[in-house]
Amino acid sequence: MRDDSRRSMVRAAAMLFQERGYAATSFQDVIARSGAPRGSIYHHFPGGKQELAIEALRWYSDRTAALMRQKTQEGTAIEAVAGFLAISREALRKSDFRAGCPVAGVALDLADNDEALQAAVAEAFEEWRRVLAAAFERDGATPAKARRLAAFVYASLEGALMLARAHRDLRPMDDVITELLDHLERVSGSK
Amino acid sequence: MRDDSRRSMVRAAAMLFQERGYAATSFQDVIARSGAPRGSIYHHFPGGKQELAIEALRWYSDRTAALMRQKTQEGTAIEAVAGFLAISREALRKSDFRAGCPVAGVALDLADNDEALQAAVAEAFEEWRRVLAAAFERDGATPAKARRLAAFVYASLEGALMLARAHRDLRPMDDVITELLDHLERVSGSK
DNA sequence: GTCTATACGAAGATAGAC
DNA sequence: GTCTATCTTCGTATAGAC
Numbered sequence: 001m002r003d004d005s006r007r008s009m010v011r012a013a014a015m016l017f018q019e020r021g022y023a024a025t026s027f028q029d030v031i032a033r034s035g036a037p038r039g040s041i042y043h044h045f046p047g048g049k050q051e052l053a054i055e056a057l058r059w060y061s062d063r064t065a066a067l068m069r070q071k072t073q074e075g076t077a078i079e080a081v082a083g084f085l086a087i088s089r090e091a092l093r094k095s096d097f098r099a100g101c102p103v104a105g106v107a108l109d110l111a112d113n114d115e116a117l118q119a120a121v122a123e124a125f126e127e128w129r130r131v132l133a134a135a136f137e138r139d140g141a142t143p144a145k146a147r148r149l150a151a152f153v154y155a156s157l158e159g160a161l162m163l164a165r166a167h168r169d170l171r172p173m174d175d176v177i178t179e180l181l182d183h184l185e186r187v188s189g190s191k
Numbered sequence: 192m193r194d195d196s197r198r199s200m201v202r203a204a205a206m207l208f209q210e211r212g213y214a215a216t217s218f219q220d221v222i223a224r225s226g227a228p229r230g231s232i233y234h235h236f237p238g239g240k241q242e243l244a245i246e247a248l249r250w251y252s253d254r255t256a257a258l259m260r261q262k263t264q265e266g267t268a269i270e271a272v273a274g275f276l277a278i279s280r281e282a283l284r285k286s287d288f289r290a291g292c293p294v295a296g297v298a299l300d301l302a303d304n305d306e307a308l309q310a311a312v313a314e315a316f317e318e319w320r321r322v323l324a325a326a327f328e329r330d331g332a333t334p335a336k337a338r339r340l341a342a343f344v345y346a347s348l349e350g351a352l353m354l355a356r357a358h359r360d361l362r363p364m365d366d367v368i369t370e371l372l373d374h375l376e377r378v379s380g381s382k
Numbered sequence: 383g384t385c386t387a388t389a390c391g392a393a394g395a396t397a398g399a400c
Numbered sequence: 401g402t403c404t405a406t407c408t409t410c411g412t413a414t415a416g417a418c
Contacts, residue, residue, distance in 0.1 A: 005383085021300040023214035026411060039384040041413095048412065100299065107357050108296050109212040112289070122357045151366040152347070155354055159346030166298050166313045175342040183374040196401085217393065230402040232395090239394065 005036035006044040012036070013056035017102035022053060022109040022117075053106060054120045060102050061124035068131050077135035078184045081153055085177045088157060089170065097168045100161045128154055139188070149184065156180045196227035197235040203227070204247035208293035213244060213300040213308075244297060245311045251293050252315035259322050268326035269375045272344055276368045279348060280361065288359045291352045319345055330379070340375065347371045 012034035016025040027049065031038050045051040067087070071080035091099040103124045110118050129150045136146035156176050163172035203225035207216040218240065222229050236242040258278070262271035282290040294315045301309050320341045327337035347367050354363035 020302040021212060021214055023212060024300050024302060027413095028411085037384055039386075043383060098303070104353060105299050107353055108291065108299050109215050111211040111215060118357070122359075125354055125357055148366040148370050151351075151354060151363045152370040155350030155363065155367045156343070156347050157350065158353055159348065159350035160342075162295060162298055162349055163316055163342060163346055166309070166316055168313075172342045172346065175339040176346045179339050179343040179374065179378075182378070183370065186377055187370075187373070218395095219392085228402055230404075234401060 005034070005040060008034040009036045009041070009044065009052065010055050010059050013052050014060045014102045017053070017056060017105040018100045019098045019105070021105040024109075050114065050117055053117055057103055057106060057117075057120045057124050061127055064124075065127045065131050068128060072131065072135035072138075077132065077139045077141075077149075078181070078188060080135055081132070081184060082177075082181055085157065085180070088161065089173050089177065092161065092164055092173060093170060097165045100165050101158060104158050104162070125154065145187075149187070152183075153180065196225070196231060199225040200227045200232070200235065200243065201246050201250050204243050205251045205293045208244070208247060208296040209291045210289045210296070212296040215300075241305065241308055244308055248294055248297060248308075248311045248315050252318055255315075256318045256322050259319060263322065263326035263329075268323065268330045268340075269372065269379060271326060272323070272375060273368075273372055276348065276371070279352065280364050280368065283352065283355055283364060284361060288356050291356050292349060295349050295353070316345065336378075340378070343374075344371065 009030055012030050013025065016029050016033060027041055030036075030052070031041070041052075042048065045055070047054075068080060068084055071083045074080070075083075103121055106117060107121045110121070129147070132153060133143075133146040133150035136149050137143055141149065160173045160176035163176075164170055200221055203221050204216065207220050207224060218232055221227075221243070222232070232243075233239065236246070238245075259271060259275055262274045265271070266274075294312055297308060298312045301312070320338070323344060324334075324337040324341035327340050328334055332340065351364045351367035354367075355361055
């Protein structure tokens with residue numbers, strides 16, 4: 001297919017970022033993982049590593065937002081969160097604790113420069129938060145409460161992934177899932 | 192003082208890890224930040240970058256655990272969490288969103304090798320969790336509930352720092368603080 | 383669109399003088 | 401304990417052929 005190697009590079013970059021972060025990922029790693037030809041990197045990404053990273057974040061962010069959006073359409077906001085957490089947990093387990101979050105892997109590697117990448121990171125988080133906040137609001141929460149809950153969900157999830165990966169143990173993830181869902185159910189009465 | 196340059200390197204490394212992560216931090220950065228002499232790196236840290244990182248994590252981890260331990264002795268577990276979150280928030284604000292968590296900055300940069308560093312990361316998280324879980328238990332929670340709440344607190348905090356830094360905005364941090372403390376107070380009745 | 387060759391700098395690390 | 405010099409490897413990036 002046309003542009004196949006380009007897309008495979010974007011996907012491989014996202015995978016590598018979630019495993020070892022942005023700074024620790026080299027083009028060689030991306031080539032090796034994707035199987036894409038070495039000579040076409042700068043043909044597809046004239047902006048180099050930064051451009052590849054921005055595309056990888058966009059690709060992953062949109063894909064993830066679409067998944068969450070779908071879940072919010074199939075049920076309540078709480079059910080969507082529960083389903084999403086289950087998927088994240090399963091991905092972590094099946095990957096032997098390699099599958100974290102590529103956005104997080106980039107976010108913590110950025111120094112003060114690199115504003116374009118920083119913007120891509122912020123936009124990813126913001127897109128996710130928007131989708132979920134809309135569902136909480138639809139289910140009766142005030143706009144402010146919906147925003148807080150959505151931020152809380154993604155913060156907890158990112159932290160849970162970090163802890164579980166560090167321990168190579170699902171328990172921190174399970175603990176966070178238990179407490180987070182408990183909180184969401186408790187507050188669903190007091191919007 | 193003796194060992195002054197060594198300690199300054201450890202502190203500088205911790206600062207840099209929280210700003211830009213492990214992989215993006217070079218010895219040059221550590222030298223520049225600490226003001227320590229260039230020629231003595233491998234005198235103080237024969238194990239190179241990994242050894243420096245392990246020491247930096249230990250130093251920061253113990254320091255942070257001691258702070259949390261002190262707070263749990265001055266008041267309830269919930270008060271300790273509230274105080275700790277306030278300190279983290281203030282550090283973030285005063286540093287213009289540079290002060291994240293060095294343990295997180297290392298955690299997400301590790302590939303599958305580097306088991307020694309991985310162990311140092313896990314031990315840091317585990318030490319923090321232990322201190323806080325003990326306080327929740329002292330305040331009446333069951334051991335299992337105390338463990339879950341402590342994990343939830345640190346996961347939320349790590350995620351909140353990540354989101355706030357990405358947006359260069361304190362609101363995600365404030366949102367998480369609001370919801371997390373709300374949850375802790377709600378469940379403090381049903382241990 | 384992909385190849386090879388290569389420039390260029392920066393990284394981690396070592397050796398030996400002082 | 402610190403310096404300078406150096407080695408080696410690896411990184412991003414470019415140029416030009418095919």
